[in-house]
Amino acid sequence: MTGMEKGPGPDAVFAAKLAEGVFEIQKCGSCGTHVFHPRVICPACGSADLEWVTPSGKATIYARTVVRRKPERGGDYNVVLVDLEEGVRMMSRVDGIAHDEIAAGLRVIASIGEGADGQSAVVFRPEGGAG
Known part of the structure; x- marks a missing residue:
């Protein structure tokens, strides 16, 4: 052991949190930028001071598409890009x-x-309880 061993990467941490029922994104402690997809350094300022925070969960659809499949292959499904209130976009x-x-x-x-x-x-539902 050299003392340089690292823990799980940010993608693994994100997945482990989801498996526990927790949705978190990163926030830079240096510049305050919210970050998604999980990273080891802030894309805005280059700092490694990233912490996990719980977003509001509120978002707005930026774009969507529907993938058409035969019912026997699972049927149609949608893919969306959403903008979280915190300023990050996710699929x-x-x-x-x-x-x-x-x-x-x-x-x-x-x-x-x-x-x-x-x-x-992470999946989304219409705000206001529709569906």
């Missing part, structure tokens, strides 16, 4: 609403659901 899906009702500008709220791979994932 996800919206549950609880018809695909054709999802549009840019729709207000959504984050929750933890199941991803395509069976692992925990």
